[in-house]
Structure formats: structure tokens, C-alpha cells
Amino acid sequence: MSKSISRDTKLCMSLSGRPGNFGTRFHNFLYDALDLDYVYKAFTTKDLPAAIGGIRALGIRGCAVSMPFKEACIPLLDEIATSAAAIESVNTIVNDDGFLRAYNTDYIAVAKLIEQHRVSSDTVLALRGSGGMAKAVACALRDAGFRQGTIVARNEAAGRKLANMCGYAWAPDTQNVQAHLLINVTPIGMEGGPDAERLAFSSEQVEQAMLVFDVVALPAETPLIKLARSKGKPVITGAEVIALQAVEQFVLYTGVRPDDELIARAAAHAGG
Template identity: 30%
Template sequence: MGKRVGLIGDPVVHSVSPVFQQAAFDALAIAARYEAWHTPAAALAERVAGLRAPDVLGANVTVPHKQAVVPLLDRLHPGAARAGAVNTIVNEDGRLIGYNTDIAGFLDALRLEGGVDPGGAWAVVIGAGGAARAVVIALVDAGVARLRVLNRTLARARALAVELADGRVEAAALEPERAATLLAGADLVVNCTTVGMRHSAEEHALPVPVEALPVGAMAVDLVANPLVTPFLAAAAARGCRTLGGLPMLVRQGAAAFTLWTGVPAPVPVMMAAAYRAMGAVG
């Protein structure tokens, strides 16, 4: 009997995770099926409880549940505990262990696909949710010189900065009229919100006004679908280097695959499947 694993989120219709994860299982002849599990907040506890079944390897967790899922688990890996967010759940004989593979996935993509080492950089992170928490930790650990967290709700950005207790991290309210000042001189700008995501209410919107982006900065969007988001298109037109969210999505997924199976993930297979699913060559 085959195993099951899936993606927990709301929405999940936009995700290519089922495509590249299934490609990995098939490439290694592992009898497992990766599914998309649309899960509204009211159904989250029941969905997570179902992961304890013996035929379930675990799950990936995406927006908006990366923080909400934490109290439903039996134990957190230190990285997930530090981030206060979980994107991967592993079923260990009925006990659910939470991991955060976004941290390593983001850094790997930034360095390998983006060609950028953030050590010594002045970085701005837009958003303060589960994905942003992982990115901030990744950048702090990589040695950024300074980091500003921007969020529509200032209290959430401040809470993240306070929890990290690192003098390099500061918080500010994301106010469009002040965006140019808040981003001035930044080497790296990372959108960690869902603004620009396909099938979302803000599919055609920008997380910050285009004129706020520093010319020549590296602009990264964690949104993986579409490949070129409005933010990335605006950044490129502004003269910025850009990196989309698909490489990070695949690399965090590869780390999750290894946690579920105990074997190295076939990253080239996964990356190629992801780009094919997006209608691109990669």
C-alpha cells in the first residue's frame, strides 16, 4: 500500500508542489502520492490530526497556516521553534514533528539561483508572517549588516524584531507614502507577502510602489506563481536584479522530501518538473 503526503493551505490551487514532489517520488520509485489538501482555518485541526494515520508520511504547510499549525504538533525542530513557524510536518509513528525548511531553502536559492551572498548586505523584508520569519532568520544567520521588517500592521513587525533580539533587525509600518524612504539604499528587498500571487485577491497588486525600489538592488519575490510577478516585473523595469519564488519553493520542498523519506531529493528532477508545470524551460 502506498503512502500519502500533501500540501495544507488555503488556497492551494496555485501551487506546483504536487507536481514536483510527485516527480521526485516517481523518479526514485517510492510508492507515495502527493496531494493538494485545501484546508480552511476551521478545518485545520482535523486535517493535522489526520496526518497521524500510518499511511501518511507528513505534509507541507503553506499560507495562511504556518504559525497556526504550531500548537497542533507534538514537537518542533529547533529551527521551527526559533522561527515560530512550520512548513513541513513529519509523521514519526503517530507523533507529528514540525520543521522549517524555508530557512535553508531561501538561502540556497538566493545563493545558487540568485548568485547573491547576503553577508554584509542592507536588507528589507516585506511582511511579518511565517515565510517572513524564516527569511529574516536566514538573513540574520547569513550575516546581513542591517535588516528592516516592513509590515502593514506595525505590531507584527515589531514582535518579530523583538523575538529575534538582534540589534541589526528593526521594524517599521509599511506606508506607501513613506516606502521610498524606508527602502532607500537597500541592497536586497524580499517580498514575503502573498501580494501578486495568482488566484489571490491582490493578484495584480504591488507590495510597495515601484518608485520605492532602489535602482540596482536585488529584488526577491517568494511568490512562485506566476513566475514573473508584478513586483518582479516592476523591479526589472526599475533596473533591479530579480529572483522569483520557484527556486526557493523547490529547494525547501527538496529538504522536506528528505525528511519524509530519509533519502536525498533529486533536486534537478524537481526543478525541471516545476518549471515545466509553469510553462517555462528551466
């Protein structure tokens, strides 16, 4: 950043179990380009109530929320927007003079990507995962008219709950699941994780798919995405999701919506 930080500079932040650099680079690039007196910093915590209390007490303007805090933070906030309440998952906190409002821009991003990729709502889907981000993706698909699908989750209680919420089936694993839209919303394939080299779906399932969607953003080219590309399948990457949801967060924090060209430059900078 070229400008200096003063006592009037507004701080925005993120809370994640595994902090990355995308949000920091994306937001700070836009603050600098638009000459906004903001700064953005990524954090993690082992004391979520204290962290949320710090946001409130220190006047931190906004906070992005990632795994594993998307659901756990809800009781600590003052108001939950309709979309976040409906899916019981938060990814954005906005602080207005100590009053903390929660939103879910993941939902908005997924809905836009499905529309942009012209995915037919008649497509049968299989979504692997049952956490906060999985809820955002599943509910966005449900609300876009997707009626046939399976939630794949080892946690039967969470998997069935999400499946029932969206009108889908539940399965404990991918073994007998058949679908043409495959979506990974688990840490499988995440850089530095224990399953970084694993596939969320089998090669045979990818072969049968019409579209493969992996929400993992680090790296964007996960083993699943690489396999899908090698088979000539259209893909949606986590990098696309993270950029779109970050734009919506930026607007909530600043009240400013950058143009498409500037957003593309920010995403390229952040992913570089």
C-alpha cells in the same frame, strides 16, 4: 503517474489556504521517476485541528504547510525542530508512526539562495511581511550575517516582534524605507488575490535596489519581479524558493535525495 496506487502506497499532502499545483506536480514527478510508492495531494481546510488529527490517525507520511497555517499548527504537533522553533513557524510535518515532527525547509531554501546569489551581508534590506514565511526569510538573513534592515508590516505588534527578533528596525509602510535588497513576503502580487496587480515596493525603490526578491510563487513573474527585470535588476523568484524547499521536504518524507538534473526536471514539470 504510471503506476497504480495500492494499500501500501504512502500518502503525502499539503495544507494551504489557497492550494496550488506545484507541490503535487513536483513530488509526484519525483515519486514516478524514482519508482517510489508514494502519492501526493493538495488540500485546504477550515478545521485545522481535525486536519492535523487526520494526518496522525491515518498514517499520512508528510504534510507541507502553507499560509495561513504555519504558526497555528504548532500547538498540535509533538516535536518542533530547532530551526522551526526558533522562528515559530512550520512548513513541513513528518509523521513517524503517529508522532508528528515539524521542520522549516523555507529557512533552508532562503539561506541557500542568498548564498548562491552571492549577496553581501553588508547590504541594507527591507522585508515586507510579518507572517510565518517572513520569519523564515528574516531569520535566514539574520543568521547569514545581515545586520541592517527594516521589517515593513502594517501589524505593529507582529512587525516589531520580528524586527526585535532579528535586530532590525520596523516601519508601518514602505514610504520612507531605503534599502538595496528588497524582499516581498506578503500576498501582494499573488495570482487571484485582491492585490494581484499591486507592487510591494515603489518603482523608485526598485530603481535603487541591487537585488529584488519576491517570495510569491504563483505567478513567479509578479508585478514586482517584472518591474525589476525591466530595470535590469537581479531577482530571486518564489519559484526558486518553492523548488528548493520542496526538495528538502521530499528528502524528509522519503529519505532519498534526487540529483540536480532530476530536481531541475521536476521543477520544470511542476512550473509548466
